[in-house]
Each structure stands twice: as C-alpha cells, then as structure tokens.
Amino acid sequence: MTYEEVLALPPFGVAREEKQAMLKEELLHLTQYHQAHCAPYARMMDTVGFSPRRVGRAEDIPFLPVRLFKEMELCSVTKEAVFKTMTSSGTTGQQVSKIFLDRETATNQQKTLVRIVSDWTGRSRMPMLIIDCPSVVRNRAMFSARGAGILGFSIFGRKKLYALNDAMELQTDAIRAFLAEHAGERILIFGFTFMVWQHFCKALKAAGERLPLENAVLIHGGGWKKLAAKAVSPAAFRAALQEVCGAVEVADYYGMVEQTGCIYLECEHGHLHASTYSDVIVRRAADFSPAPFGERGIIEVVSLLPKSYPGHALLTEDEGIVLGEDDCPCGRKGKYFKVVGRLKHAELRGCSDTYAAAFK
C-alpha cells in the first residue's frame, strides 16, 4: 500500500481486524525500508536480532525509545533531501529531539493532520485564533514543536489572529474586533495547553474579561507537565475556560514532534482516539509485553507516516491506559485511551551524582 492509499481510508472508520492486518504489513515494510536506508537503525535491528519472519502482529515490530532521537541523529534520507529539521520544545538545558523531514514526509504529515482534525472541525476552514505570539513561527530554519504545531494547524484557519503579542500580553481589543467581524461563524482556537492556561485563561480572569466563544472549538495539546506542577486538572482547566469564554468546545490532543501529523484527539467522552494511520500500544515495564485494555503501562506510538526517519514505532516516557477499541460511545473506530502522565523519575541507589545539579 502507498501512503496515499492508506490516507484514503476513513480516519476513524476502519475496524480492528482490517486495521491491525494493515498496520502489521505496513510497519514491517517501514522497518525494512529504514534498515536499508539508515545504517545505525540497521545495526540496532541486528542488535535485537530482528527477523521479519517473527513478526506475527503489529506489536512484534521493534520500538525505539523516543529519547534516542535526542541522543543521535537518525535519518533515512540523504542530507540533501532534508527539507526541514524539527526539534522538540525541551526546556533550557535539556537535549532536544532532532527529526529530519524530506518533502514527502512533511507533506504527508500535513495531509494526515487534515484528515484527523477535519473529523472534529469539519471540512471548511474557519476563522482561527492562535493562543501564542507571532514570533514563535518566525524562525523557520529550526522548527520548534510549538511553531510546527501552529503552522500545521494553520491550514484549518481561514483568517488568523495571534492572541498574544511578543511580550506575551493578551490582545483583548484585537480579539474582540476579530470576533465581531466573524460574528455567527464557528471559530477555531488553537494553542499549547500551558499557553492557553497561563496567557489566555488566567489573563482573561485577571482582567475580569469574558469573551463570547460559545460557538468555538478549542484544540490544545503539548502536555500537562507544567500544569500538573501547578496542580491544574483537566476538569479544572475546562471549567476555568468555560468561565471566561462560555460553553466553548474543548478538545485536548496527545502527540509529539517525533510523530508529527498523527495526533490523538479527545472526543466528547474525554477519550483520546487513535486514527487509522497510527496506533497506541500500552506495554508492561516488566517485559515490554502488550498490556490488556484497562491496565496501566508505558505508551508506545506507532505510525505509518515516518519515512524520512525511523520513527514509525516509538516507546514514549508517558504512562497510559488503553480503554477499548472500536466501541467508544462517540462512534469512532480504533483504540481509545488516556494518558496518565510522565513515567516517574527513578530514585536510584548507588553513588552517582545528585548533588551537583543545583550548583549549575
């Protein structure tokens, strides 16, 4: 199957048997493709004794820990074919992932995102309010996850407004004018969870302002790490938002720069959904065997998209639970799941360093 053919399938309309058979075949092809085009990846597959004959199902495809993309450059196209390099939005001092994209993979990411998100937003483009500052997308040579996300989602926007200026101040007057201009239309709001919370939700509340966004859909993602640190739960987040902008529709998404395009959106029942083009496998830490539905484990994400880099099967450092498959009350086919959070940092014994960090 070509990726075009895969993408022609409905994003949430392929049932288990057909989907798993397709995933197994296509992931196997990708594994062999990357073996042939990425020398370090080929050596890694030798290290674990990979043999296509032993792949009976999608779960048998070897998965790389996502942190490897922070530690080494893994690329399956020539340097000349790299069209852009995306980086994760690591905090200062952290290593960032480097993901190499050629035109084909970059285009497929965009097309995939459109297929998935249109299932929520419909096909027509909408006036779009971006909860970020314009400068975040200005440097196109090195794409941060935030910039890439905004540019990716911009395709759903007909007319765009950045809600913040470069000093991160909410431009309330401009937003009111924008909403007045598009009165009666459905509005798309997009932003990273933390930005939405800090610079939109809290800023509105502090200013005592309320925006009429009853007819809007807010799509946000990028992790709950910072909010969890501030003890903000998803429910509190939603409630606080609706307090300042009415009964706005809110959809969280799960995704990562290492598999851009294949995002997992939250339905009205609060479940994250895997589309036809990707899947989640929750694994047990004890032996990496797939956990049954309902059991908590380490999240692996697989995607048929990555061709310019070997990122089609990745073990994340997030914990999650697959809740079911094909039977979410929202009607979408495929697995649905929830993310519990980051894996807990291990408290190790021994005499390694924990003292010096605070001196730096």
Added chain:
Amino acid sequence: MTYVVGTKETEAQMELLRPLPIFSKESKDFLAALAERILSDAEAKAYPDVVTLGFWCRPASLRQMEKPYVGERNRLGRGIAFHVAPANVAVNFAYSCLAAFLAGNASIVRLPSKDFPQVRILCRLVSEVLQEYPALLPYFLFVRYGHEPAINVRYSSLCQTRVVWGGDATIAAVRRAPLAPRAREIPFADRHSLVVIDADACLAADRARIAQAFYRDTYQSDQNACTAPHFVVWLGKAARVEAAQEAFWGALHECLKTRYALQPVQAVAKLAALYRLGACTEARKAPMPDNLITRVHVRVLPEVLPDCKVGSGFFIEYAARDLAEIRPLCTRACQTLSYYGVPRETLLDAVLSMRPAGVDRIVPMGRTMDFALVWDGVDLVRAMSRVVSLV
C-alpha cells in the same frame, strides 16, 4: 545548616586541636566502643549496611587493618578532614570519617542530603559513644546543608584534607571552593568496573550462592556504585562458557524475581542503552524472559564501551580467550576488577604486565562494596597523615 553531631563550638575547638598519631589508642578505643553499640542496638540490626560497619570497627578487624602500618610510629594526622558524602549511599560517610580518624584527623562531614534512617541511627550512636569519650568531642562535626557554596568555601578553607565522594560533577562543584595552600584533596570520581568469571569454576559452584554474591555487587546498588561491574568477561571454552552463562544468569534471575523491583523508567533507559550500544558497535542482545537482566554480547571491546553503561541490571558480556584482551576496558576510569574462579595472583600479574591507566582493586565477587582503607588506589591512612622524617 543543621548541626547533627557537634555544635558551632565544636567548629571553633577543632581548629585548636592537636592531631593524633595514626591508629592511636584513642581512635581504636572509640571504634571498638562504636562497634559494640552498633552490634547491640536494636534499631541498627534492621540495616545490614550498618551492621557491616559495626563489624568493620571491631578490634579484630582493626588489628588486620593496622598490620600494614605497624612500625610507622612517625605518622601524624594532617589536621581537619572535610568530607562531602555521596547523596545516595547511606553509610559511606561513616567509613570516610572513621578512616580519617584512624589516620589521626578530626572530621567535618557534610551528610547525605537524602534522609536515610541509617544516617540517623549512626549519628545517634556516634553521639552516644562520644558521651563516654568527651575528650574526643571536638574530633567530630556532622552537618547537613543544602546547595550552599558559602559553606563549602568555609569548610574548604578550614581543612587540610578534602575528601569528595559523589562523582565528577560533585568534584567540579566542590572545587569552586579554594583549599588552603598545603591542603590536599582526595576526589572519588566516576568509575566503572568489571568482573571476570571462569566458566568451569562457575559451573562447579553453588548457583544460588554465586547469584547472591553477584547480586550484592550489582543490583543492591542499582548497579550504580562505582564498584558494580558493567562488564562480564568469561574465560573458558566456548561450549563451557555458554553453559555457564545459562546457569549463572538463570540463577541470578531466580534471585531477582523476589527481590528487585525494576521501575518503568529504568526499563526504558536500558532499552535505549541497548540500542545506543548497538548503533556504535557490533552487539547482540541475549534473549531473557523479561527486563530484569539485560545482557548484550559484544565481539570486540572498543574503548568507547565504558560510555555505554547505564545501570539497573545492564551487562555487556564478552568471551575472552586470554586475560590480556580486557585491556581496552582498563581505562583511567576503571576501578574494580572482581573475579570468580580465577586465581587473584593471575589477575594481578595480568594487570601489572598490561600496565593499564586504570584498575585499582582486584576483589573476589560478592565483596566489591566492602570498604577498605585503600580505596580507588589511594591509601587513605597515608594520604591523610604526614611523615615526620628522621635523617
């Protein structure tokens, strides 16, 4: 900053103290009294590492330790020793400070930041013994403080020997505090270790016991202690090595099933290390039933290998035809060479003839963590004392 043993006055008295000779009667009496208290204390019994320290301090053990120094009447302590204890090993601070005392010094100890019950117990017992020996009170000051460079500066200027545990990053941080002109530093840097096992001897051994010994060397410290082997080198005929590996790792796995809890992040870290290793050298993962033990076979031993260590039960295995093949592992950072079934003289001869930059200790399997007065290639008693030479 909190004073756990001693007070602000102790600090002032310490500066006026006269050093003791090495293995002074005072120090031996004190250690013997401490041993007695540790071994009869109900609370201490629950902690094997504390009990081990108790045995280490007993007169019989002290007599053994003193042997190499008998006749060195002309050695006196250098003065105050300032110890920066490792954050995540409970009893190490006590060995460091008692070694300094045997060498004739008073000690200022920065206790581990983590609140170990063992530390609490030892501080209590040391205080109790000091009540019996009030003259020794000014020799011990145990403090706890956060990341405060100013305090490091104060104690660094006060001491004649600075003993830094915890690894490269801690050493770099502590070195920002200058030492007095004649003071010296004993730094314990990041190291790696290896074990050599003779296949025939392993096959003849009691499997549960050998697994137990290896467990102590590795999993007990999450394979994070400098002494814990990351490399397992096998000696013997190919078929025998294969049989021995199966028996050895099988027995270890049995032992781990009930005793070791692998956390999810550790499992992910080991998988990442496996792939990283595979990307840089020809390596092959050995099949295991789960993630408790990760074994990787390598056919050559490149010098970059020590960078691939990760801990939590990750072992790089190599079958050697000759001991001389381990040379690439014996880099400057290589600390302990432990062994099973190989005569120690053979190992010593092999190491001396290869003249490597590293390997400071040759120790039987199961005893790599045993503290000794010669550590990391440094004779602590001699390094913390000075010689009055007579010409």
